[in-house]
Amino acid sequence: MLKRVHSVTLPVALLAALTAPSSGVSAKTGKSNSAKATSEQTDSAVIWREPSDIAARNLFWGPGGEADQPHGPFKFVEEDLNGTSPKYVVRDRDDVKWTVKLGMEARPETVASRLVWSVGYLTNEDYFLEHVQIDGIPPHLKRGQKLIGPDGSMQAARLKRHLGDEKDLANWQWRNDPFTGTWQLNGLKVMMALINNWDLKDDNNKLYADKRSSERKYIVSDLGASFGATGLTFPFNHSKGDLNAYAHSRFISRVSGDYVDFRTPSRPSLIYIARLPEFFSRIPLDSLVHHIPREDARWIGHYLSSLSSAQIRDAFRAAGYTQEQIDGFSKVVEERITALNDL
Secondary structure (H helix, E strand, O other): OOOOOOEEEEEHHHHHHHOOOOOOEOOOOOOEOOOOOOOOOOOEEEEEEOOOOHHHOOOOOHHHOHHHOOOOOEEEEEEEOOOOOOEEEEEOOOOOEEEEEOOOOHHHHHHHHHHHHHOOEOOOOEEEEEEEEEEOOOOOOOOOHHHEOOOOEEEEEEEEEOOOOEEEEEOOEOOEOOOOOOHHHHHHHHHHHHOOOOOOOHHHEEEEEEOOOOEEEEEEOOOOOOOOOOOOOOOHHHOOOOHHHHHOOOOEEEEEOOEEEEOOOOOOOHHHHHOHHHHHHHHHHHHOOOOEEHHHHHHHHHHHOOOOHHHHHHHHHOOOOOHHHHHHHHHHHHHHHHHHHOO
8 A cells, every 4th residue: 555645744853763663653654653742843854745746747847947947147156076076156147056067967967856856855956058158267177177168168067056045954874864764765765776876875965954944854965876877887987877778777686575675776896996995885885775665665656657758758858868868768767667566
């Protein structure tokens, strides 16, 4: 039987209780069974909201919609050295701040944010632009200099909107968070497997405070390592946004009784053992999307099945993929949705 809730909102004060065996917290509802919570506990953690309008969601524009799209011209603010992709903070003509990401993650991240958002998970507002021109770029940058023209022009860029009512608090951990044991977190893990997002380091998760309310929002903020192989592979360009690698990768690795193991993330190719710290840091990620209850996988599959083929294709169209790539990626996504519902 599919489980239903209208939102996932957990008192932060109950974080310790959620991981304790005698907590009185239901792993099925993600809510405390205790009557001890008081009205003074106003801070809350949110990772998912009931997507009652899935069939109407516009996956071309994504969570920000058409109204929030970036408007040039853009002015350089600073270089962002987090992560591995070249990134630059800019402001548009409306004084909205954006992070511009270049490189092989720009297209897959644009798609991933839309699919994850479509089924109720919180995501960043991402947009893809084939061409961006940024004024005021300094003559020397630490990364991506070769991807920028002499006039400040850039090609194939993902722009992430900075929301003025959100404060970046910290990174959250997959194995130590308020949602451990809930089907909502399990559903998010399944979504990561569905899109082959293998880079599930805790560094890629962001906890935001909503300045307008007491909500604390749990978001997978870096989804760029998606739609390629199931792990860090060689050659590296098969790891992200590679249709052939995605289409030929394994989605479900094992079904045993009431539980499912998913293939993504998998261990890095052995060639990367030369980079020992990174290689061994990724080994624990191998089991992150194992032992998922079948009913939880079917639960998220049920929501995904409400998406039309046109909506799924719109998500890839928004990232500037060719028609052949749109058709190929979408076919794999739809096959995986069917596999979830057949569990």
